[in-house]
Every structure is written in structure tokens, then in C-alpha cells.
Amino acid sequence: MATARPGWSRRAQYGLFFSFLAVIAGIFVGLVLLVLSMVAPKTFEGVRGAALDATSPVTSALHSVGATATGLVSGAGDYWDAASQNGELKRENRAMLRRMVEARAIVQENGQLKAALQLREHAHDAVATARIVGSSFNSPRRFAILSVGKSDGVRVGMPVRSPDGLVGRIVDAGNLASRVLLVSDRANIVPARLLRGGIPVISQGRGDGTVDVRPLEVGRNPFRRGDIIITSGTGGLYPPLVPIARIVKLDDDGAIAIPLADPSNISFAIVEPPFEPLAVAADQASAPPETP
Secondary structure, three states, X not given: OOOOOHHHOHHHHHHHHHHHHHHHHHHHHHHHHHHHHHHOHHHHHHHHHHHHHHHHHHHHHHHHHHHHXXXXXXXXXXXXXXXXXXXXXXXXXXXXXXXXXXXXXXXXXXXXXXXXXHHHHHOOOOOEEEEEEEEOOOOOOOEEEEOOOHHHOOOOOOEXXXXXXXXXXXXXXXXXXXXXXXXXXXXXXXXXXXXXXXXXXXEEEOOOOOEEEEEOOXXXXXXXXXXXXXXXXXXXXXXXXXXXXXXXXXXXXXXXXXXXXXXXXXXXXXXXXXXXXXXXXXXXXXXXXXXX
16 A cells, blocks of 8 residues: 555644744744844843753863863874974984094094104104004904005014004014004013013913913012013013003913003004114113213
């Protein structure tokens, strides 16, 4: 059976009619209230207040929801800004640390260069001032590479020293670079003496970055921790009074020392001609006597 249309149902017709009347009445009442509120506004203060009270909870709830949403958005933005600023501060901090390390390295290198230049001024017969460009650490053979060679006057057998002490001697020389056998190498034996008391000793590398020191007198151990070992000049090659190592450990008939001139901590060194005791004695004999 087909559904009856509103035009064929009296009940539907009456519903539409009364709805139309209700709309007309609502519009009329609204116009009347609008006119009365404009003509006599004080009369409807109570009605407006009641309407305001009725709508206040809804308004407050909507405001709270809006404030919460705004706070969430603002908080998320603040968090993002804080995270971005924190990341930027971390990057700046890392960059600043790198610059500080570079500045300290430059200051240390300048200090070492200045000390090497002062050492060369005192050592008038220095052959060349060189940069240490490499050294061995894991190998039992201990070498360092200098940035000077035969073109600078460097020859095999010349001693190498730094402001901290004796580095070693030249064992290979090219035109632009040379190799130094360090005092910590097993093949490097240096006649030396104890700075405290002048007792003659022998210094020999151990191949592990340290030096083995033995006295010439058997059965007597004259060493103490902290003692300084210096070159004696005996046998030529190494000039006297150059610091070699510092005693760090005692054993039965000798001691173990650490070289004072560590290639890993120094940047510059000077190459000197081999020490010749006879030539030095002849120079001293031919020098004019000092006038009082």
C-alpha cells in the first residue's frame, strides 16, 4: 500500500498549519520583545539576567574547552621552541668546546715552538729546527719522523733534542724528512749519569715507551723514585747535561724511567751535530781568558 502524502492526510495538514502558526507567533513575540526592550530596557533586566544565568554554565564550559585547547596548542609550541633552543645550545656548546680545544692546542704548540727557538738560541751550533710529524706507539721499534732532511743539513748519527730533553738520534735521512731512533727503543743505549750525585749509569730503551737504567757499579742501587737521568757526554754523539728520563719504578739492580721528551706530547725538536769532546776541549783551550 502506498504511503499517503501530507496533502491527503488531515492530521499532517493540521501539523503543518500549527507549525506555521508557531513560527509566526515566535517571530511576532520576538519582535514585540525587541521593541519593548528598546522602548523600556529596564523592564526586561530580570529576563535578561535570568537568560544570562541560564547560559552562563554553557558559556563557561565552552570557554574552558577553548582555553584548554589554546593551552595545549601553546604548550606544544613552547615545548617545540624549547626543544629547538636546547638543540641549538647543545650545538653551540659542542662548537665552543672544539674551539677551546683548538685554542689550547695552538697555545701549547706556540709554547713548544717558543721553547724550541730559545733552545736553539742557546745551542748556537744547532743544525735545524724540525716539526715532529709522526711517531710509533704500538711497535716495539720506537721511531719519530722529522720534517727536515739532508737539504737542511741533517745527517745520520746527529742527536735530536727538545726543550724537555733528549729525543734520540737520526738513523735515516731523506732530502725532506728524517727518522729518529727514540731513547725508548731497545737499540738506543745512552751513556748517562744520575743528576743527584753524578753517579754514572747506562740508559737503554725497553721498546714499550720506557727506559731501563742500570748503574755501572754492580750490587748497588743508587736510584730513588723521581730521580732525573741526564746525558754524560761520554763517548761523544750526545752532548752532556741533557735530561733523558725520570725514575718511576725501582727493581733489584736498577730502575725503570719514563723519557722526559715524549714525541706524542711535543711538536718541535732541534737537530744538533754529534758531540765531539776533543773539539770542545780544544775550543775551551783556545778561548781567551776572562778578565777579572
